[in-house]
Amino acid sequence: MHLGIFVLGTGHHMGAWRHPDVDANAALDLKFFKEIASIAERGKLDMLFLSDGLTFNRLSHPAEQVRFEPLTLLSALAAVTTKIGLAATASTTYNEPFHIARKFLSIDHLSNGRAGWNVVTSYYEEEAKNFSRENHLEHSVRYDRAAEFVEVVKGLWDSWDDDALIRDKETGVYFDSERLHTLHHQGKYFSVKGPLNASRSKQGQPVIIQAGSSTAGVKLAAETAEVVFTAQQTLEDAQHFYERLKAKAVEFGRNPDTIKVLPGVTPIIGRTEQEAREKYELLQDLIVPEIGLDFLSDYLGGIDLSNYPLDGPLPQQIPETNGNQSRRQLIIDLARRENLTIRQLYKRIAGTRGHRLIFGTPEQIADQLEEWFIHGGADGYNLMFPYLPGSFTEFVDEVIPILQSRGLFRKEYEASTLRGHLGLPTPMSIYSNKKTTAGGI
Amino acid sequence: MHLGIFVLGTGHHMGAWRHPDVDANAALDLKFFKEIASIAERGKLDMLFLSDGLTFNRLSHPAEQVRFEPLTLLSALAAVTTKIGLAATASTTYNEPFHIARKFLSIDHLSNGRAGWNVVTSYYEEEAKNFSRENHLEHSVRYDRAAEFVEVVKGLWDSWDDDALIRDKETGVYFDSERLHTLHHQGKYFSVKGPLNASRSKQGQPVIIQAGSSTAGVKLAAETAEVVFTAQQTLEDAQHFYERLKAKAVEFGRNPDTIKVLPGVTPIIGRTEQEAREKYELLQDLIVPEIGLDFLSDYLGGIDLSNYPLDGPLPQQIPETNGNQSRRQLIIDLARRENLTIRQLYKRIAGTRGHRLIFGTPEQIADQLEEWFIHGGADGYNLMFPYLPGSFTEFVDEVIPILQSRGLFRKEYEASTLRGHLGLPTPMSIYSNKKTTAGGI
Structure with a gap:
């Protein structure tokens, strides 16, 4: 079972900041996020995930109104953690692929191979107005653009072969120009020459995450995603989504085990369900x-x-x-x-806000997580705790040991990269078959 | 005297990575940068600066060919330092003001008020080709765009008044909407609505840095910069630039003490000059x-x-x-x-590469730094060490104590923000005179 924590300020519940155990000022305090990351590593979780939005909305969650920019926060966490995977959202609608490729690969290097990118096309209409545009792009255009965006980013991530950096002090050869590749992408939305000015990371490439549930979203996920976040309320719906996504991945020629489905869930733990x-x-x-x-x-x-x-x-x-x-x-x-x-x-x-809530004792919470997992509804969960750190600490102290004793969850980290935790393969370079001929820049 | 270290990989000299004391693999190793930041704090330096470029160039310095993206690296360093100012370059030609405003303000929060932004308009023609453009923008257009870009960023940084976040658990009031301001910028290059989804930081706004030496560059610096990097070879040239820039700042109605001129310098220390x-x-x-x-x-x-x-x-x-x-x-x-x-x-x-080299014993190095400082050529220096950490450690151990004993440099940090170190005032919010009327969103 793969477990991530989706950190939204001091908790997913809109009233979390008012909870007596919560520090209301923590949402812009790095110390708080360091503590959460540390609890996540203590609980041996696969990853910590940060969402994003490019606008202020009067009606949104307080933690979305005043927040850290996620890639900077993730980088800070990379410096103070050693095991936990670090994933964040970035929009393909209001970014350039060269920047996104660079920033995530940089975080992947900062963390020694623990980065993941949640690909979104942006939800709020209002975001357009912060980027010199009158209107948000239409849904199908957003997904069309996103597919090309991801292709460019992955292409840039392959700029340097794994063994391209020679750095031989004796001969003065810093890199092998035959193993450095210029992308020369010319597409419908982007023309990006490359190469990227950063080499491949310890895990090859950052992990691609997606959460689309529309037809276009599922197609993009099935084609490119390695982790899929989803909101499902019932086991039947979860099974249906799971099967549909994995079948679609197979259509794209992929091994269905290389795409992990993690429904969101908010566990509420008590001594009794009541x-x-x-x-x-x-x-x-x-x-x-x-x-x-x-x-x-x-x-x-x-x-x-x-x-x-x-x-x-x-x-x-x-x-x-x-x-x-x-x-x-x-x-x-x-x-x-x-x-x-x-x-x-x-x-x-x-x-x-549309997400699944589960109630009960630690055993009952573990039962509910196990049920979907063994019945083909989930490869794990994206945990959305109501208030932090309290409800997360409870989960790590009381539910994780049960999952471990049932053999459902790791007792120790067995890998050091996010791919390693998730059991995902290292992507082959697009140049891997033509290493000797594509050469040079 | 204000001192910054300009960190370019394992050293400014193109052959630094081949030096016997240098770890050739360090340029993509966070541990190395942590060590440099730690030495910088031991030396009580004002700041650590990272340059940037958005392209790979076969002829550039190896540390520019394979490197961390600077805003992610800076964020990582924010998490493991407590005093040193943290500045990095970001281009106004290939970015959006909303993103840049957010990222630097986020780093400012991560570091509790230690961030600085070096505003550049991008040097390399080739960068255009990584951003779906055929050609680089023409010089005057770049600077015209940069001026508006900075105006938008600074406007977004003022979105929230210092006291806008109430977070009163009792009443449930998270923020005072009268103290939250929507920018509604409509300009020649950008239309950006705002507000930004992050409040003002401990130092008010990140410090603005500039390094232009062309007429347009000096104008932009005089109008907006609080720190100016410059390459000067002789005291006469340095004095001339210093006077010209400060006079120009006065023309823009600024106090010339609120703009600090830091020429770049590479100190080479020996037991003798020979x-x-x-x-x-x-x-x-x-x-x-x-x-x-x-x-x-x-x-x-x-x-x-x-x-x-x-x-x-x-x-x-x-x-x-x-x-x-x-x-x-x-x-x-x-x-x-x-x-x-x-x-x-x-x-x-x-x-x-166009920068000033000084040679000598620690006393002689201190003399040369003092000379420009007391004769109106510099408010301090942007130190460009040839190889790292060796030549930086030498400087901190042997030259800093001399500068301290002469009363030229601080013995302990007296402030905790970059503005505090540099003696720069906190910028007034653009809404500070109309707090009661501009209100709400």
Whole structure:
């Protein structure tokens, strides 16, 4: 079983920063992230993952409003860790492949082969306005561009053969120019000459991660990703996604074992399941009503709910809007079906944000993680702890030992690279068959 | 006196990696850079600086051919240092202001206020080809774009007032939206909405560094820079540049003390001046003839010298080329005037690369640094050691104590930020006069 921690500030729950055990100022404090990385290494996790967004949004999670830039934070963590894999998001829509190739390969060198890149095409429309563009690129264009972007990045990562750096003091030969390759990429979106000014790393190339669930997203993942993050609520859905993705990978000529599916999950641990649920309710109470209400209004297409009692039902008549209609109807149906008050409804939405929650004792948490793992729903998990470090420490101290004793999870690191942890092969260089003929620059 | 170390791989001399005391593999080894940063803190230096280039060039310094990306390396060093300022180069020609603002502010937070940005417009024509462009931008356009770029970055750095983050657990107020500002920049090259998703740092804003010496470069520096790197060979030239820059800063309404001029200098230390010169000759002998010759050919406009004896003179007839004519004539004149052989000539060029060399005992080195400092030629120096860590350790152990005993250099750090070390003021927010009216997002 492969386990990563998805670190979003002081915790995934929107009210995490208000939790009594949480340092509200930690989201811009390197000491806090060092501590999390250290707990992750103590728990023998595969990797630590940082998401990203290129805009400020009034309605987003506080940890997305004021945050470190992930590649700089990841680099800092590379300097103070030795085992944990280090992955972060970077957008193919608002970046240049040369920069992204360089930065991730640099982090791969800084960490001695522990870097991973989560390829995203950017979600928020508003990001365009921070990059001198009027509009966000259309969905299919974003994915088309992303595919070419990844191809260029991987091409640049192969600029230097593994044995290209000679550095022979005696002869003064620094590198073998026959083993240095110029990419000369000319495509639809990019023309990038290369070569990159950094050699291949200990793990060959950074690990490629993807989280798309649309048709285009799954295609990109099946073609290029080595780790796939996904949000799944039921085992059946998880199995379906797992099978679909692996089958698609096979269509692209890949070994399905070289693509690891990690659904997101938020474990809530208690001495009993009931206690776990109560702990979660305490967190839910930390959602500020105004923000919860704004959140709900936004999901409903921007309608104003401030004149309705929080502990009463949704109004019977909800005005039509131009927002996402299916999401809007889903929310309305949920409220009607479960007879939820406005407060219960915003808590449900703001609390989980679409991700799977599991409750119980450490044994029950381990059972639920094991179930999906052995029944073809997951190769492991992207763990999204509600508040940090508290709920992560609990998991490492109480759940990890159970997973280890069941033989589901490593007891010690057996490798030193992210690829090693994940059991992924080292990618062959695109020049590996023509080493003697492609030569020179 | 302010002292920075300009770290270029294992040393500024092109043959540094071949030096017997140098680890030839260190240029992509974080341990090596950690050691340099640690020596820099032991020596109480103001900052550590990393240059950059966005291309591979067969004729450049080996440390420029295979290197860490500087912002990731700087972030890693932020995690393992506590005092030293951390500065790096980023190009305004091949980047987006939103990314650059974010990354440097993030490093500023990672380091608790120790970041600096060296603003460059990119030197190499070839960089364009790594960024889907046919040609490099024309010089004046580059500087025009750079000025707007810096304005946008500084504007984004002011997105959050110093007291904008409330994070009151009791009330659930995370930030004061009246103290968060949206830039709404619409300019000639960029339209950037903002706000940035990171608050102001401990030193307000990262320090702005510049190194332009052209008319446009000096104008940009005088208008925006707080530290200026410069290459000067004589005290007279240094004084002239110093006066010109500070006078220009005054024209822009600035206090000339808020712009620090740091000429580059390479100190070569020996027990006698003669020994220092001999040590330098040993380094010069490490330049591989083929590379030195290629270097010289390039300076002369691409002519082929491989058929002439290395220890003979330049040929009488040197074919005309389309290269830089004034530089070419300078080299030819130098060779004729000093009666240099081809080998002597390439050593002279490849060895110094335009920077000032000083030779002598620790006292003599201190004298030469003091002379420019007290005679209005420098506020300090950007130290460019020939090989690392050896020549840097010598300097810290033998020259720094002399500068300290003369009262020219600090004995202990008196500040914890880069601005503090440099005696630079914290920039006022552009919103500081309209805090109550600009409000909200």
